[in-house]
Amino acid sequence: MPVPKGSTLDPDRTRAAILRCAEGILYERGLDGVGIAELCAEAGISKETLYRHFGSKDGLIRTILEARSDRVTRWLTRAAAEAGDDPAAQLAAVFDALRDWFGEPGFRGCAIVNAATQHHRAPASAIAAAHLGRYLDLFTGIATRAGAEDPAALGRRLLLLLEGATVVADHLGRPDAADDARDAALALLRSAARRPADNQGMSP
Amino acid sequence: MPVPKGSTLDPDRTRAAILRCAEGILYERGLDGVGIAELCAEAGISKETLYRHFGSKDGLIRTILEARSDRVTRWLTRAAAEAGDDPAAQLAAVFDALRDWFGEPGFRGCAIVNAATQHHRAPASAIAAAHLGRYLDLFTGIATRAGAEDPAALGRRLLLLLEGATVVADHLGRPDAADDARDAALALLRSAARRPADNQGMSP
DNA sequence: GTGACATCGAACCGATCGGTTCCATCTAAG
DNA sequence: CTTAGATGGAACCGATCGGTTCGATGTCAC
Structure with missing residues (x-):
């Protein structure tokens, strides 16, 4: 769980944590081999946070x-x-x-x-x-x-x-x-x- | 519609027609970019026919x-x-x-x-x-x-x-x-x- | 004609997908 | 203390997925 509750750290750090985590999983399993939900769970964030930062799965990719x-x-x-x-x-x-x-x-x-x-x-x-x-x-x-x-x-x-x-x-x-x-x-x-x-x- | 109703031609020919059609579409759109339903529709066959011949999408691939x-x-x-x-x-x-x-x-x-x-x-x-x-x-x-x-x-x-x-x-x-x-x-x-x-x- | 076979078309299944929305919660800044 | 912003959690959406089943229809060999 790299990201605590609330806004403990600034959004930039959250963003970086998502990127670091998602990169590995998407590389390992393929772009279509893992869904948004699992990506968020693994990064310890909510879907809303991911979509606020990247807009869409394509944007994240x-x-x-x-x-x-x-x-x-x-x-x-x-x-x-x-x-x-x-x-x-x-x-x-x-x-x-x-x-x-x-x-x-x-x-x-x-x-x-x-x-x-x-x-x-x-x-x-x-x-x-x-x-x-x-x-x-x-x-x-x-x-x-x-x-x-x-x-x-x-x-x-x-x-x-x-x-x-x-x-x-x-x-x-x-x-x-x-x-x-x-x-x-x-x-x-x-x-x-x-x-x-x-x-x-x-x-x- | 390469394959007519009934068993007009022998199954081997049906099988070959499915392969020929599916190969092009899967190559063009990617393995995960096209579903079984569309594959069957494009080849003019039913899902049952496809599954009797190849068992699964992976088998077809x-x-x-x-x-x-x-x-x-x-x-x-x-x-x-x-x-x-x-x-x-x-x-x-x-x-x-x-x-x-x-x-x-x-x-x-x-x-x-x-x-x-x-x-x-x-x-x-x-x-x-x-x-x-x-x-x-x-x-x-x-x-x-x-x-x-x-x-x-x-x-x-x-x-x-x-x-x-x-x-x-x-x-x-x-x-x-x-x-x-x-x-x-x-x-x-x-x-x-x-x-x-x-x-x-x-x-x- | 009769039976075996191959096929279509459609309904159906549970699961998962990407994406949206709402609300309670937590923190930091004032 | 109050307020603004960032977040988590969960419910929800319509669509699509791979796969199964069933009845009707057609052809062929006998």
Whole structure:
């Protein structure tokens, strides 16, 4: 029961408590797998309070997803930044961070992509698209600093590895998909940074 | 109304008609986005008929997903086989086929992976895992024939590209994610087939 | 014609859904 | 002490859900 009776604490704190509690349950059980009533019971609040803060279940979901996109983006960006100046090291750091995430007990894929998959028309789709765009910016930045011939193209390919690793880690239960993605990403980085043409060998 | 009154045609045909109709609607609207009643109405059958054939909504979904996994696997395997003997050409053919799929009007991601994302505990999860395993076999076969040093590892990385491309094509609305995946796959194939160590350049 | 079978259409079941409303209660500010 | 605001608890709403049952209707094999 995170929220006492009356207005013991300011509404902002109530709001934050609802978000923190609902995020976990919705992620674990799916957007349609849990009702408003259970969400409120688990958070120790009444339905009226929830609706005063978020207006609707969709409003609650939107708020949760936007906050999560911000948090995840900051987390990965910082992981890259803390790896130093070498673009390859930054790239490796991103996938190493992902691997930690994939290995956590409750891992169940990307909450934002999952939400968009479940509610395809709803605002979740737009949030997911923006979220992937942020990933793209991160990877394109690394590709640019690595001196890739076509940083945008390399960024897009790195994004494929991230999303693919997330899906495989989830549905195959293989957190080490992040390791495969990391190795593949470094290989792509090497071949893209090499030179204009994409053949880098001395084959017949 | 695909199914007339009485038993005009044999039950097998009725069953097939239900499957064909329900598959499209469930894919488009999501497993929880459409009820049994609407499914029956759209297929022009009664609820009793549906339940006699499939037992439950989950039974219907399971049947649909398993059939779809078979069909998709055969489709991609044939695309690879028809590309000739060159492993690189086979790989390119797979992603070219995917691109056609991504570009279709109703594309909404992989139905099987989507189903597993929506019903995480249900049999959909097992079907999705098996489905990814089939992809893995396809890619590992290509990697083996290409003479990769570690065909299993290369197969896993190619799978990441396929799944990543599917997610990105869906949520970013970019069918050309398949082209990025194709180029990345060919680059990975080249660098993996080159030689034991994974550094194939002449950097400092 | 007769019986076995498949089907439709509709009513029905209990449960749950998202959302609304009302009121007693508690706290903090004046 | 009083008042304003935030809250919990519970009742309530109409709709929909997955699933069951039953009788009428139709076709087919014999």
